[in-house]
Amino acid sequence: MIQTAIQPAAQPRVLLVDDDPDLLRLLSIRLKASGFETRSANSGETALAALAAQRPDIVVTDLRMPGMDGLALFDAVREQHLSLPVILLTAHGNIPEAIAATQRGVAGYLTKPYDASELIAQIHRAIGSSGGASAAQAPAAWRSEILTRSAAMEDFLQQAQLLAASEVSVFISGPSGAGKELLARAIHKASPRAAKPFVAINCGAIPEQLLESELFGHVKGAFTGAHRDHDGLFQAAKGGTLFLDEIGDMPTPLQVKLLRVLEEREVRPVGATRSIPIDVRLLSATHRDLNMARSEGRFRDDLYYRLNVVALALPSLAERREDIPLLAQHFLLRLAKRYERPVNAFSPEAMELLLAAPWPGNIRQLLNVVEQTVALATTPVIPAALVQRALQGDGDAIESFEEARHRFERDYLIRLLRLTEGNVTQAARLAKRNRTEFYRLLARYHLEAGAFKESAE
Structure with missing residues (x-):
């Protein structure tokens, strides 16, 4: 059984999107003073990159922006995060567009100059009606058996809570x-x-x-x-x-x-x-x-x-790989207690093997692999050799050459971007590729370098 040690965040998270840096700064100051955690993006494209790195509880965006405007951003957010609420900030001349957007599912809109107290009230209402975990401030007892740190899984669970x-x-x-x-x-x-x-x-x-x-x-x-x-x-x-x-x-x-x-x-x-x-x-x-x-x-x-x-x-384990360390460590401690074995961790090399495995059997297969390693462990830290043995013993763990190559390339690019904090020039140099080719690789795997810059900050 999967249990969670993850509790809702103490502060609701707001992603602010506007091409006006002064307005962004003012919005951020006012919301932080009211107990919100804020992140800022100066364009719709940057906002999507920030969403890929960390999911907020709500998006507050300007309607008119160069490039991707507020409505296009709303459509992109709705496609990726169905239950994530979006509030529009608009000039008086764009009120009909804002009303039309509300009919399409936008959580609300405010005209500039906006009233700060009304914006805060709208944010609270939107987060509450969407089932936003960090705004609810209540223990998520209904999902206490589900362990995750995946943004995709969190969004999925919010949809499930709405349907419940x-x-x-x-x-x-x-x-x-x-x-x-x-x-x-x-x-x-x-x-x-x-x-x-x-x-x-x-x-x-x-x-x-x-x-x-x-x-x-x-x-x-x-x-x-x-x-x-x-x-x-x-x-x-x-x-x-x-x-x-x-x-x-x-x-x-x-x-x-x-x-x-x-x-x-x-x-x-x-x-x-x-x-x-x-x-x-x-x-x-x-x-x-x-x-x-x-x-x-x-x-x-x-x-x-x-x-x-x-x-x-329901996402497969391969679609929520960031949950693998969390789940593996939870299973490890639970099984070590059951079998009375002095095991308490995986070695870094062992964890890398777990992260790289294809997991066609999903969480059930991960539990089986961890159980095998605990049963055979002779030291407090499980070595890579035991994990390798457990994975090789599962015939379903073999993936095709093409799948393995694509998985390696994507993971390799992510590691480079994390290492360089989203600096494409440095990452391309480390990979011994020119910037154009490197950008092409990032596009193939839908990776945004800017998301890793924001995450590092």
């Missing part, structure tokens, strides 16, 4: 071992149904003839071995949440019955003559490609649309 407050059916996609059930449990904890049961079932782990009885229940004598009435999981989850994992493995005949249950909000136990009303919120997940299953006739379109009202795509 509603009754909408959520479909969670993602690779095996990424933590789909853990996320479903967190959504339940953040929902109004948190005090009621959370019930999970893996649809692919139960034989077809038993799955219907497990879901809907049966009455005594319904089939051989049914010696008494049995409540199904829909009844067991009364008032709470039912999580159907690996829904893509559900047999087609049972899909028809599940669809009827969802439409009529009642179940009929196997062998029964009457139906029973149900009150559950349904979450579902799979690692399979349901679009392909639908095209091949293995999954019903009507059930798919009923389950997939809102979709959440």
Whole structure:
């Protein structure tokens, strides 16, 4: 089980964007005096680079700027961080544009010269309504089992928290071992149904003839071995949440019955003559490609649309590599305690191997590798050789040459930019490449040198 030691930041983080340096300085002073942590960007492009380095709780941007204006920045922010609120600052002549932007989802707008107290009030309202963690100032008990320092994962969790407050059916996609059930449990904890049961079932782990009885229940004598009435999981989850994992493995005949249950909000136990009303919120997940299953006739379109009202795509471990040291150290300490081994850290070389591995098995595979190293460790610090052995013992850890080359190039460029704090000239010199070629490499991997300058500052 993944736990977190990361608590919300003490101060809400605001990214200020304006091409006027004097206004930026004034805004920053006023917001810092009101308890905010601020970062500044003098253009939309610089703001996107800053977002890549660290995710704020809100963006406050001027509407009219050279190059990428405030609306274009809003569209780019919305594409990358769906739940991140944006407030526009605009001149009186641009009010119609600001109103139109509000209709598109901008959190608010203020006209220049703006009132500082009103801006601060709008920021607080926008952060609160977006579920901003650092503004909430409350312990994130609902996600206490999820450990992350990834900006992409933080944004994903804010989306999950927003969805938790509603009754909408959520479909969670993602690779095996990424933590789909853990996320479903967190959504339940953040929902109004948190005090009621959370019930999970893996649809692919139960034989077809038993799955219907497990879901809907049966009455005594319904089939051989049914010696008494049995409540199904829909009844067991009364008032709470039912999580159907690996829904893509559900047999087609049972899909028809599940669809009827969802439409009529009642179940009929196997062998029964009457139906029973149900009150559950349904979450579902799979690692399979349901679009392909639908095209091949293995999954019903009507059930798919009923389950997939809102979709959440859980990031793989490879997409949140900054979490690997955090997770690996957490697993290490937990397993060392369980096995009573005096192990407390990975060597730097061992951690580099963990960071570079492809992790097709995601968090589950990382846990397995750490467990192997703890079981075989003879020193307090785990050496690289043990990690290498554990990774080689997993056949799934082999990646293609092309994947390995791309991963190496991207990681190499990131290391260079961190080392030179975003100085492209120095980085290109170290890589023995000219600046033009180096910029081309950065563009290929969507890396912004400016983000590393801001991060260093």
